[in-house]
Amino acid sequence: MTNVMIIGGGSGMGLALARTVLADGMDVTIVGRSADRLAVARTELERTGRGRVDTVPADIGREEDVAGLFARVKRVEHVAVTAADATGVYGRTTGVATAAARTIVDTKLLGAWLVGKHGAGRVTGSITYTSGINAYRPNGSNTIVAAVNGALASLAYGLAVELAPVRVNVVSPGWVDTPIWDQLGMDKQAAFAELAGRLPARRIGTPDDIAQAFVSVMRNGFITGTVLHVDGGHRLT
Numbered sequence: 001m002t003n004v005m006i007i008g009g010g011s012g013m014g015l016a017l018a019r020t021v022l023a024d025g026m027d028v029t030i031v032g033r034s035a036d037r038l039a040v041a042r043t044e045l046e047r048t049g050r051g052r053v054d055t056v057p058a059d060i061g062r063e064e065d066v067a068g069l070f071a072r073v074k075r076v077e078h079v080a081v082t083a084a085d086a087t088g089v090y091g092r093t094t095g096v097a098t099a100a101a102r103t104i105v106d107t108k109l110l111g112a113w114l115v116g117k118h119g120a121g122r123v124t125g126s127i128t129y130t131s132g133i134n135a136y137r138p139n140g141s142n143t144i145v146a147a148v149n150g151a152l153a154s155l156a157y158g159l160a161v162e163l164a165p166v167r168v169n170v171v172s173p174g175w176v177d178t179p180i181w182d183q184l185g186m187d188k189q190a191a192f193a194e195l196a197g198r199l200p201a202r203r204i205g206t207p208d209d210i211a212q213a214f215v216s217v218m219r220n221g222f223i224t225g226t227v228l229h230v231d232g233g234h235r236l237t
Helices: 012-023 035-048 063-073 098-119 143-162 179-183 188-196 207-219
Strands: 002-007 028-032 053-057 076-081 123-130 167-173 227-230
Touching: 002 012, 002 063, 012 028, 012 035, 012 207, 028 035, 035 053, 053 063, 063 098, 076 098, 076 207, 098 123, 098 143, 123 143, 123 207, 143 167, 167 207, 207 227
Parallel strands: 002 028, 002 076, 028 053, 076 123, 123 167, 167 227
Antiparallel strands: none
16 A cells, blocks of 8 residues: 555656655655656655655556556555646637647546546545646636636535545645746746736745645545645735
């Protein structure tokens, strides 16, 4: 049995979460599509953490991969899903390729559903998904992303009832400085500086901010069917 499985744990918020739980001595399984990236992450984690690290290459958008993942792990206390593929999904709806839209639906929404489907009976504590601020503050250039993130809340509500007493929640970050921004072809630092000036928190989020939110949801046995917003007050601006 592993304490925490992190799907999308090879980089960004997922990797930060792996560091956090390993520091507490938990055993962690990190999952991702790139075996090379997982190997690099494992080397780093084993150098800095106290728990055991395992890696499993898998694509959350493929049912056979998710089924095989849970068959291999067998029992897991907590599952966190941070995986996403945002390639080509930002821009006006008329300019977004349908294939790109299907990819984010497959990886972020149907993949999350597959975790609930194949994790049933194997997850003993909690499942936590990752949505995002665009579900609550769409801006005209992120509509399909907003739709997927919004749907994750409804998925969590349904699974919280269906899989009880396993708890199912969503962490909804605001803007966080992670490698996913490098896929978007924008001036990241200029955008971050502009938004930070408007946020009540007066800064952009870090992966560690989000990792701490995941841990708080995992540890609190009375939180289920809930969306935890970790956005620096973005919904208020």
